[in-house]
Structures are given as C-alpha cells and as structure tokens.
Amino acid sequence: MSNETIPLDPLIDAVSPIAAGVVKAAAGGAASGVRDTAADIWGALVGDRVKHWRVRNFTTGLEKTAEHVKSLGVDLANAKPLPYGDMLVLFDGVSKEDDLNLSDMWARLIAKAMTEKEGPSVSSRSVAAVLEQLSPDSARVFLLLAKVKRSELLNAKLNRIRNKDFFPLADEEKNLNGEELNTEYDQLSIEIEGEWKTSNLEGAAAKAKFEVSKAELLRLNLIHPKKVEVHFNDSPFRDGVMVNSDGLDKVVSDLIRQFQELVDRRTLSAERPFLKEHTSASGSNFELTEAGMEIAKKLDFL
Known part of the structure; x- marks a missing residue:
C-alpha cells in the first residue's frame, strides 16, 4: 500500500x-x-x-x-x-x-x-x-521445533534402511540415500544441541523468551504439549496393598491423584513450561501440531 x-x-x-x-x-x-x-x-x-x-x-x-x-x-x-x-x-x-x-x-x-x-x-x-503474526523469537522457536521434527523423521527413515533385511522397504523408500540422510541427521543434531546449549547458558532470559514464544505459538495452534503417559497400577493388591479399609483408601486416593494429574496435563497445557525441567535431557515439553507440520512442509522444513 x-x-x-x-x-x-x-x-x-x-x-x-x-x-x-x-x-x-x-x-x-x-x-x-x-x-x-x-x-x-x-x-x-x-x-x-x-x-x-x-x-x-x-x-x-x-x-x-x-x-x-x-x-x-x-x-x-x-x-x-x-x-x-x-x-x-x-x-x-x-x-x-x-x-x-x-x-x-x-x-x-x-x-x-x-x-x-x-x-x-x-x-x-x-x-x-x-x-x-510471528515475532522473531517465536519464529526461532518454531524453526527449532521444525528441526526437531525433521530430525525425528530422518531417524525413522534411517532405522528403516538399517533394518531393511528384516523389514523390506516400500517402493518409495528404495531410492533413499542413507549416506545423505545420515549427513543431514548429524548436522541437524549438532544444530539442535547447539540451540539447547545456548538456551542453558542464557538462563532466565532464554526461559522467559521461550515462555512468551510458547504463548504466541499456542495461540496460532502451531504447537501443543507432548503427550505424557500416566501409568496406572492395575493390580495394587498384588503389590502388597492390604485388602482392608486403609488399603482401599490408599488405592482410591492414588487413582484420584493420577486422574487429576492426567486431567491437568491434558487441560492446563499453557501452564506447562516450554523447556524440560528436572531432567538431564535437554529439550521441550512441546512439539508441532498437525497445522504446524503442514506449515513447516510449506516452508520446506519437513
């Protein structure tokens, strides 16, 4: 204009x-x-x-x-x-x-x-x-998660090639170049690890940027939290819980706690921190949505 x-x-x-x-x-x-x-x-x-x-x-x-x-x-x-x-x-x-x-x-x-x-x-x-609608910070985070997804897809293809003697490749997979895929995978791994290391060095400032970017990307439906499995004990009485009132109270209270944890993780996604915490592995609690992956494909990231 x-x-x-x-x-x-x-x-x-x-x-x-x-x-x-x-x-x-x-x-x-x-x-x-x-x-x-x-x-x-x-x-x-x-x-x-x-x-x-x-x-x-x-x-x-x-x-x-x-x-x-x-x-x-x-x-x-x-x-x-x-x-x-x-x-x-x-x-x-x-x-x-x-x-x-x-x-x-x-x-x-x-x-x-x-x-x-x-x-x-x-x-x-x-x-x-x-x-x-993307800010520079949210664009950087989107690009990082697209690299993570690309890395996962490359690893899956490489695993298919490595196990082709046991699981024959589909026709569209037979033309895959394992050496080129492995080179790209190694390069992406270095870039992703470098991003996480930089974020760790920046400390609270990086964490704040990630949280603001998380809010932007959630609003645009480009990311969602990774699924978190909640494991229920389906045989508590075989694991030493007594079949009495105290034992029943324990089983019911454990079930209520696990259900509450499951509901919170599925419904309070915006409250989950972007970065993994209390774990030795670097990474994020979020990943690209289907919409995010389609846009990443349109930008030739995937």
Whole structure:
C-alpha cells in the first residue's frame, strides 16, 4: 500500500512537540532533511527511509527465494508464475521483514509457491497470514521445533534402511540415500544441541523468551504439549496393598491423584513450561501440531 493511501493527517496533528522531539532523537537527531515540525519528521520516517528499508528487504528476500528455487531443483526460468493476489501478499510480506529467520521463511514460502506441483496443500496466503503474526523469537522457536521434527523423521527413515533385511522397504523408500540422510541427521543434531546449549547458558532470559514464544505459538495452534503417559497400577493388591479399609483408601486416593494429574496435563497445557525441567535431557515439553507440520512442509522444513 502506498503512503498516499494512508490517512496520516489525524496522526500528525496528534503529535505533540515533545513527542516530535522523541521521534527526532530516535531517528538520529536533526539530520539532513528532517526539520522541526511533526509533519516533516513523520514524512521523513514513512517516506524515503521506509521505502529504502522495504526495497532492501525485498531485494534480500527475493535473492534468498532464487536460492531456494534452485535448491528445489527448478530452473528459475521454469518456475510457475504466481496469481496476482498471492504475489501482492507474498511480496508485501517479504518487503516488511528484516529478521533473518522470518525473511528466510517468506523466501521459502515464495519459492515453494513457485515450484510446487498441483495437489492438496495449505494455501500460500494462509501461511502468509501466520508469518505476519510471528515475532522473531517465536519464529526461532518454531524453526527449532521444525528441526526437531525433521530430525525425528530422518531417524525413522534411517532405522528403516538399517533394518531393511528384516523389514523390506516400500517402493518409495528404495531410492533413499542413507549416506545423505545420515549427513543431514548429524548436522541437524549438532544444530539442535547447539540451540539447547545456548538456551542453558542464557538462563532466565532464554526461559522467559521461550515462555512468551510458547504463548504466541499456542495461540496460532502451531504447537501443543507432548503427550505424557500416566501409568496406572492395575493390580495394587498384588503389590502388597492390604485388602482392608486403609488399603482401599490408599488405592482410591492414588487413582484420584493420577486422574487429576492426567486431567491437568491434558487441560492446563499453557501452564506447562516450554523447556524440560528436572531432567538431564535437554529439550521441550512441546512439539508441532498437525497445522504446524503442514506449515513447516510449506516452508520446506519437513
């Protein structure tokens, strides 16, 4: 949308001299082309500066798009043209993003839209609507969980290859390159472990960022808590519990406690910490939802 279509007059009129001073200071002081009036300051901010910023983002994003198109095995000259509406939405989105992870996600989305074959898939505009709501921190967490899921899928494929003598591969699995999959798996493992180590070093600050990102990703239905099994003792009286009033009280109280634990874990998902606690293994209590995995596929993470 061009600056001319935005009704700025009410906003400009509402800016006090003190507020104008703050804007000037934030913009680097009384620089060339920025005078003392609120209108001039506002015009400088939303005019050429923003245009240059968006052009830079746009250029960087489309250069990344070209790289992703190539990595998908498609010559750019043979890429599909985008529907005009999709093109406007996607190009607008990539031009407004300078965070590295989010810029790359927009580039991946454009590349996928220009290369994917016809078939059932979440729409590019649906994914664009999600990307517009992601903060840099939540994008980083989403990317981390996508890497974890990708690692799990690679490990499952490698296990299939290792056990092919006992469990014959399906036709679509026979062309899998075990060496390439193993290289990718090792690289992902290093990246994931590095993320967890960095989070441990950052301590409380990292924990706070994860919790805020968790709330954002839960709201967007991109993650949910991992299932936690609650094991019920189905033969308590064989394990030494006496068949008397005290024994019955113990069995019933244990059942009530376990049911309460099960209900809490299934219904109070937002209260569960993002990071695993009281365990030697690094990781998260959350994983991608089906919607999250579909978006990860659209971004070519899975």
